[in-house]
Amino acid sequence: MTTNIEANDPELETWKREWQELGGEEELARELAARVASDRRRVWRSAIRELLGAAFSTALSFWLIARSHGELVTIAVCGTVLIFNGVWTTRLFVLRESFLRSSSFEGKGLDSFVDLTRHKLIDDLKWNAFARIALIVLLLVLVPMSVWAFVARYEMYRAEPWRAYVGFGVAFGIFGACFFVGQRKRRRLIRESERFELLVAERSLV
Amino acid sequence: MTERVGVDAGETAERRLARILSENTRALERVAASYARTSSDRQDLLQEFAMALWTALPGFRGDCLEKTFVLRVAHNRALTFLSKRTGPVGNAEDVDDNAGSVVATTGKNPAIVYERTQRGNRLLAAARALPVNHRQVVTLLLEGLSHKEIAEVLGITETNVAVRTNRARAAMRVLMESEETE
Numbered sequence A: 001m002t003t004n005i006e007a008n009d010p011e012l013e014t015w016k017r018e019w020q021e022l023g024g025e026e027e028l029a030r031e032l033a034a035r036v037a038s039d040r041r042r043v044w045r046s047a048i049r050e051l052l053g054a055a056f057s058t059a060l061s062f063w064l065i066a067r068s069h070g071e072l073v074t075i076a077v078c079g080t081v082l083i084f085n086g087v088w089t090t091r092l093f094v095l096r097e098s099f100l101r102s103s104s105f106e107g108k109g110l111d112s113f114v115d116l117t118r119h120k121l122i123d124d125l126k127w128n129a130f131a132r133i134a135l136i137v138l139l140l141v142l143v144p145m146s147v148w149a150f151v152a153r154y155e156m157y158r159a160e161p162w163r164a165y166v167g168f169g170v171a172f173g174i175f176g177a178c179f180f181v182g183q184r185k186r187r188r189l190i191r192e193s194e195r196f197e198l199l200v201a202e203r204s205l206v
Numbered sequence B: 001m002t003e004r005v006g007v008d009a010g011e012t013a014e015r016r017l018a019r020i021l022s023e024n025t026r027a028l029e030r031v032a033a034s035y036a037r038t039s040s041d042r043q044d045l046l047q048e049f050a051m052a053l054w055t056a057l058p059g060f061r062g063d064c065l066e067k068t069f070v071l072r073v074a075h076n077r078a079l080t081f082l083s084k085r086t087g088p089v090g091n092a093e094d095v096d097d098n099a100g101s102v103v104a105t106t107g108k109n110p111a112i113v114y115e116r117t118q119r120g121n122r123l124l125a126a127a128r129a130l131p132v133n134h135r136q137v138v139t140l141l142l143e144g145l146s147h148k149e150i151a152e153v154l155g156i157t158e159t160n161v162a163v164r165t166n167r168a169r170a171a172m173r174v175l176m177e178s179e180e181t182e
Helices: A010-020 A028-066 A072-094 A110-152 A154-159 A161-203 B013-035 B039-059 B066-084 B110-128 B132-142 B147-154 B158-181
Strands: none
Touching: A010 B013, A010 B110, A010 B132, A010 B158, A028 A072, A028 B013, A028 B039, A072 A110, A110 A154, A110 A161, A110 B066, A154 A161, A161 B066, B013 B039, B013 B066, B013 B110, B013 B132, B039 B066, B066 B132, B066 B147, B110 B132, B110 B158, B132 B147, B132 B158, B147 B158
């Protein structure tokens, strides 16, 4: 693989010999192949979990709509959940296609790889923004609905306050957790994107 | 899960990956060592290389040597690995005292092992102290790739490879000499 000029370079030849003596951890190749197999199983499990979650919340939303007798707030909340599920499932099948089948993305030349990685980071940020907006919209519906529910059943909640703590607490706890996780992911993506651009800029210097 | 076939249609995807990993593990270890400072980071990076190879292999149509393809995937993956790391991007912060763990130490005379470890440490530490753009060129050169092949892997011109190689080698000489005098 070397050219004549390189072959007549004793310093380089010495370095190459020393360099190529590095490495050689026993059993590593087999370990790596085994880890790839377990990673693939993990990725599939994660995709199946996401799909089951979407299927469960979709079924629950349809069930709630069916027994709501046209109640506007329930339809609005369930409708938002259904739209979110639809978009999220599309994302799983379209943007995360490499999880489900092969991808030539990794083996591309550097320019293509940089472009694709950049697109991937931008797409991830867009999905993150979509999830945040969806959460805010859902929250805007849920807050007045919760106030209305609390006022309408004030006597019951006064008699049994644990119902209020558990019901509202769990609902807002889930929202808080989703929002917190989303924000943390957003910060990580922005940081990753900035570092990636920095590396690309550094590599393009002659 | 789908069965993937590559250039050799008779070879299953799992076997092909296992074969390629077994043939190129040492080169992958060296690439990982040139990017990752700690042993756990190296292990993480090696795992990322293996996973990236799994997803990339079905797209490989034999338009270059298998080793060149493996190194391209590894260097691409290392770039995204670096973007995920915290701390400054680039050079000397990566030098560590544990580079010897990358050197094979089984079944050898202890004196030879020690000497090899010292030489390997010196070279690895110098390579790791280079900026990423120079580090990539020099590590690919040390793997035995020609300027043309390096240019293909990195998507730059051969002239650019030659310029970076000269600068990287000059910097490595200085780094290795300064380490010797210390």
